Amino acid sequence: MRLKFKLLIILSLLISASGIEAQEEGNPWNGLTTKSNFINYKIPGKLYFYQSFLRGSEFLYNDWNYGSLVLENGEKYDSLVLKVNTFLDELVVFNNRIGAHIQIDKNAVSEFQLNFKSGESVLFKKKYSEKIFKGYRYFQVLYEGKLNLIVWYKTEEQxxxxYRDALGMLRNSELLTKNNYYLELTNGEIIKFTPKRKSLASVFPENKKAIIKILRKNRNYLKNDGEIIRAVERIESEFNF
Amino acid sequence: MCNSFKNIRNSCLMAFILMLYLNVGAQDKVLVFPDKTSCVSGDTIWFSTCIISEKDNGKQVVQVQLDGLNNHHILKNLILCQNRFGEGYLVVPDSLSSGNYFIKSFIKYSEQEGLNIVARRPVFIYNRFDENIENVEKPGTESYSEFRSNNQLNVTTGKNSYNTRENVNVMIELPPELKESFSKLYITASFSDQRTERYSSEWIFSEYSGNELPTTVKQIIPDGVLITGKVTDKNNNNPVEGSTVLLSIADSVPYFDYCISDASGNFRFYLHEAFGKANLYIQALDDSVETKVSLNNDFINTKEEHAKEKTWLSADEKKTAKDIINASYFTRLFNNITSNSKSNFKIAKHFKYPFYGVATSRVYPDQFIDLPNFEEISRELLHGVLYRKNKNEVSIRLINNSLEELFKHEPLKLLNGIPVFDPEIFSGFGSNDIKYIDVVTDEKYFGDLKFNGVLAVFTADETLLPENTDGSKLFEYNCIQYPASWKLENKTTDPETNSPDFRQVYYRNTFENYTPMQSFSFITSDLTGKAAIRVVLITNEGNVYCNHKTIDIKCD
Structure with a gap:
C-alpha cells in the first residue's frame, strides 16, 4: 500500500512537471519598470547560448567591454556591455536590467564600437558582399578613407x-582566431588580401609593380596592423582613386 | 463685384513695405507664410514654414495648428522641414464660425527646455453660410510685433489696374546686398481681403504654457511623431504605474514597440518618418487593475489671452466678405474639389525583418491540403508548435530550439502583427483563412521584453484585428503630413469660355536661387476687387524681408 502511494505521488509529480501549464493571463512582462523605456527602436535578439569548452576562446576579447551600437535606422545606444563572438560572428550584449545575455539580431545592426578601459576603442561595421562572402559580416575598421581597410576575425575549430578541457574531458581540437584582411574600394567592392606586399599590390593590378616598389622603398613588411594601415595610407596618397 | 473698383486708388501701388527683421537669438521660432489672409470654412490654406534657428538641423518636425482667439484648438498638422524649410496645408473645417483665428507654429521637439516659442499668425475665416456679417472680434493690436519699414524688395507690375482674366506681369527686384545671404524667396498672388491684408506681415510671439508641449526629447532624430498617452484604472480613473503598454501597427512587416507607464500613467512612443493617418493598436497590460488607455491630443497652449476688440464692418468690407464666400461656393460648385489629404499611412522601413527577426519557418497553408481548423494546421504543418485542447481550454507551446525542449509559457501570439493573449483566438482559422504563419522557435528579445517563441498568424483578410476593449484600442492618429508642394503655377484661362473662374489664389512659388530680377506672371480670375502680390525673402542668417503690392481688378 505504501509502495503504491509512493508511486502515485511520483507519478503525479511527473505529470505536473511534464504537463502543459495553464494558460497565463494578464501581463507576461510584469515587473518591468520605466528603466526599460527607450525612445529608440529596441534592440532585437535572441538568448545567447553558445558555450565552448575547447581550448582557446570563441570571443575576440575575453572581457566584457562597454560600447555603443548604431542600429540600421541610425539610432544609437551607448553604454552597452558587449562581447564579440568570432566563432559565430555575432555580437552579444549583457542586458543588466533583465539579467540576460542576448545575441543581437545582426539584421538590425549597422555598426558598433568597443571601448576599452585603456581608453582605446575599436570600431566594427557590418558589411555585405555578394562575391567574396554571401551575407553580412562584422568587420573591424582599421582605416577609413577613400580606401577602407577592414579585418574579419574568424575563430575556427582546429x-x-x-588535451583535457576544464571539465576533464579529453579533446583533440581547439579554437583559433585568424585575421582576414580586406580592402573596400571606392566602388564598394571588397577584396581579400593577405598581409604580404604582393597580395596587397594585387588588389590594384594596374599599379601592382609601383605599389610593391613603394612598399619596398618604405621598408614596409606588413608585419602588423600598424604597418598595413600605413601601407594603405601610402597607396591612397600616391594613387588617385 | 465691379463696384469695388471705384475705390481703387493709386496710392495702393505700394500698400506697405515691411521688413521683418528677426534677431537670431537663443529661442528657435517657426514662421508660417500662408497664401491668404482670409478664407472660407472648408477652404484649404497653403503655407510654407521657415525655422529661425541658430543651427540647421537637417530634418525637423514643426507643428502648425489652427486655434481660436482664446486657445481654443481646432486642428493641427505636423510638417517635416528639410534644412529649415517646409510646405503644407490646413483644410479649414466646414463648421467654423466667422471670426479671427490664429495659425500657430512651433518646433515639435527640442533638445532643451524653454528654447522654443510659438509664432502666431492671424487669419480670418468666414463661415460659408454667413450671409450678413455685421461685426467681428479681432485680437487687440497691442500684442502685435512691431516691424520696421524697409524698401529692400521692389515689386513692380506693368500697371496698377487690371481687368478680370487679364495677364499680370510682375517683376521682383532683389537687392544685390542680399545675394550672398539669400536662402529662399516665396511669392504669392491672391485676391485680397483688404480688411485682413495687414495680417500678411503681422506676428505675435509667445511662450508655451502648460506641460503638454514642447516635448523635450533627447537623442532622437527629429523627423518623426511622438505619441503620448495615459493608462488609467478603468474603475476609478487613477493613473496606473508600471503597466506594459504595447504599440502595434498591422502590416506585412508589423511595427511593434513597448513602453512602461510612469507614476502618472504616462507613456510615449516615437515613430520615425511616419506619414499619413496611422491605425495604432495600443494595449495596456496590467495584472492588478483593469486598464483604460487614452492618447493625448498634443495641442499646445500659449500663455496670454488676447484682448479682443469688436469692429463693425463697412459696406465695402461686407461686400468683399460676401464676394469671398460666394467665390468659394461657386468654386466648389463648378470645380471638382479634390481632397489634398493623402491618408494612407507610410512609415520608413529601416529594418528588413519584423521585430521578432527572421522566422524559423514560414508556412503557407494554402500550399497544402485544406485543413479545417488551427488545431489541424498546427499538427500537420507547423513544426515545433504544440497546440493542445484540454477540457475546452486551449494552450499553445513552442519548442525552444536551443534547449530542444518545450517552452514552459505561451509564445508571443500575433494576429496580423497585433499581440493577442487568448490562445483560442486562432482556433477557428482554417487553411483558407490564413495567408501565412511565422514560427520562431527561439527565446527572443525585443529590448527588455522576452518572448517564449513567436507564433505570428497573418490572415487572408488583412483587416482582421482583435476586438477593442478599454485597455486595448485601435486609435486613428494623424502623423506627419505627406510632403506636398504648394507650388501653383499660372493658370491659362480662355477669356471666351463661359465657365466661371473664381480662383482666389493666382500664384504660389518658391525660388531657391538668387536672381536680381525675378519675373513671373499670372492671370486674374473673375473676382473683382483687389489682389495682393506678397514677397517674402529669407536669408541664411534667418532674417526675413517682406514686401507687398496691391493691384486693382475690375470688369472690362
Missing part, C-alpha cells in the same frame, strides 16, 4: 594534440 585539430590539435590531445
Amino acid at each position: 585539430l590539435t594534440s590531445n
Whole structure:
C-alpha cells in the first residue's frame, strides 16, 4: 500500500512537471519598470547560448567591454556591455536590467564600437558582399578613407594534440582566431588580401609593380596592423582613386 | 463685384513695405507664410514654414495648428522641414464660425527646455453660410510685433489696374546686398481681403504654457511623431504605474514597440518618418487593475489671452466678405474639389525583418491540403508548435530550439502583427483563412521584453484585428503630413469660355536661387476687387524681408 502511494505521488509529480501549464493571463512582462523605456527602436535578439569548452576562446576579447551600437535606422545606444563572438560572428550584449545575455539580431545592426578601459576603442561595421562572402559580416575598421581597410576575425575549430578541457574531458581540437584582411574600394567592392606586399599590390593590378616598389622603398613588411594601415595610407596618397 | 473698383486708388501701388527683421537669438521660432489672409470654412490654406534657428538641423518636425482667439484648438498638422524649410496645408473645417483665428507654429521637439516659442499668425475665416456679417472680434493690436519699414524688395507690375482674366506681369527686384545671404524667396498672388491684408506681415510671439508641449526629447532624430498617452484604472480613473503598454501597427512587416507607464500613467512612443493617418493598436497590460488607455491630443497652449476688440464692418468690407464666400461656393460648385489629404499611412522601413527577426519557418497553408481548423494546421504543418485542447481550454507551446525542449509559457501570439493573449483566438482559422504563419522557435528579445517563441498568424483578410476593449484600442492618429508642394503655377484661362473662374489664389512659388530680377506672371480670375502680390525673402542668417503690392481688378 505504501509502495503504491509512493508511486502515485511520483507519478503525479511527473505529470505536473511534464504537463502543459495553464494558460497565463494578464501581463507576461510584469515587473518591468520605466528603466526599460527607450525612445529608440529596441534592440532585437535572441538568448545567447553558445558555450565552448575547447581550448582557446570563441570571443575576440575575453572581457566584457562597454560600447555603443548604431542600429540600421541610425539610432544609437551607448553604454552597452558587449562581447564579440568570432566563432559565430555575432555580437552579444549583457542586458543588466533583465539579467540576460542576448545575441543581437545582426539584421538590425549597422555598426558598433568597443571601448576599452585603456581608453582605446575599436570600431566594427557590418558589411555585405555578394562575391567574396554571401551575407553580412562584422568587420573591424582599421582605416577609413577613400580606401577602407577592414579585418574579419574568424575563430575556427582546429585539430590539435590531445588535451583535457576544464571539465576533464579529453579533446583533440581547439579554437583559433585568424585575421582576414580586406580592402573596400571606392566602388564598394571588397577584396581579400593577405598581409604580404604582393597580395596587397594585387588588389590594384594596374599599379601592382609601383605599389610593391613603394612598399619596398618604405621598408614596409606588413608585419602588423600598424604597418598595413600605413601601407594603405601610402597607396591612397600616391594613387588617385 | 465691379463696384469695388471705384475705390481703387493709386496710392495702393505700394500698400506697405515691411521688413521683418528677426534677431537670431537663443529661442528657435517657426514662421508660417500662408497664401491668404482670409478664407472660407472648408477652404484649404497653403503655407510654407521657415525655422529661425541658430543651427540647421537637417530634418525637423514643426507643428502648425489652427486655434481660436482664446486657445481654443481646432486642428493641427505636423510638417517635416528639410534644412529649415517646409510646405503644407490646413483644410479649414466646414463648421467654423466667422471670426479671427490664429495659425500657430512651433518646433515639435527640442533638445532643451524653454528654447522654443510659438509664432502666431492671424487669419480670418468666414463661415460659408454667413450671409450678413455685421461685426467681428479681432485680437487687440497691442500684442502685435512691431516691424520696421524697409524698401529692400521692389515689386513692380506693368500697371496698377487690371481687368478680370487679364495677364499680370510682375517683376521682383532683389537687392544685390542680399545675394550672398539669400536662402529662399516665396511669392504669392491672391485676391485680397483688404480688411485682413495687414495680417500678411503681422506676428505675435509667445511662450508655451502648460506641460503638454514642447516635448523635450533627447537623442532622437527629429523627423518623426511622438505619441503620448495615459493608462488609467478603468474603475476609478487613477493613473496606473508600471503597466506594459504595447504599440502595434498591422502590416506585412508589423511595427511593434513597448513602453512602461510612469507614476502618472504616462507613456510615449516615437515613430520615425511616419506619414499619413496611422491605425495604432495600443494595449495596456496590467495584472492588478483593469486598464483604460487614452492618447493625448498634443495641442499646445500659449500663455496670454488676447484682448479682443469688436469692429463693425463697412459696406465695402461686407461686400468683399460676401464676394469671398460666394467665390468659394461657386468654386466648389463648378470645380471638382479634390481632397489634398493623402491618408494612407507610410512609415520608413529601416529594418528588413519584423521585430521578432527572421522566422524559423514560414508556412503557407494554402500550399497544402485544406485543413479545417488551427488545431489541424498546427499538427500537420507547423513544426515545433504544440497546440493542445484540454477540457475546452486551449494552450499553445513552442519548442525552444536551443534547449530542444518545450517552452514552459505561451509564445508571443500575433494576429496580423497585433499581440493577442487568448490562445483560442486562432482556433477557428482554417487553411483558407490564413495567408501565412511565422514560427520562431527561439527565446527572443525585443529590448527588455522576452518572448517564449513567436507564433505570428497573418490572415487572408488583412483587416482582421482583435476586438477593442478599454485597455486595448485601435486609435486613428494623424502623423506627419505627406510632403506636398504648394507650388501653383499660372493658370491659362480662355477669356471666351463661359465657365466661371473664381480662383482666389493666382500664384504660389518658391525660388531657391538668387536672381536680381525675378519675373513671373499670372492671370486674374473673375473676382473683382483687389489682389495682393506678397514677397517674402529669407536669408541664411534667418532674417526675413517682406514686401507687398496691391493691384486693382475690375470688369472690362
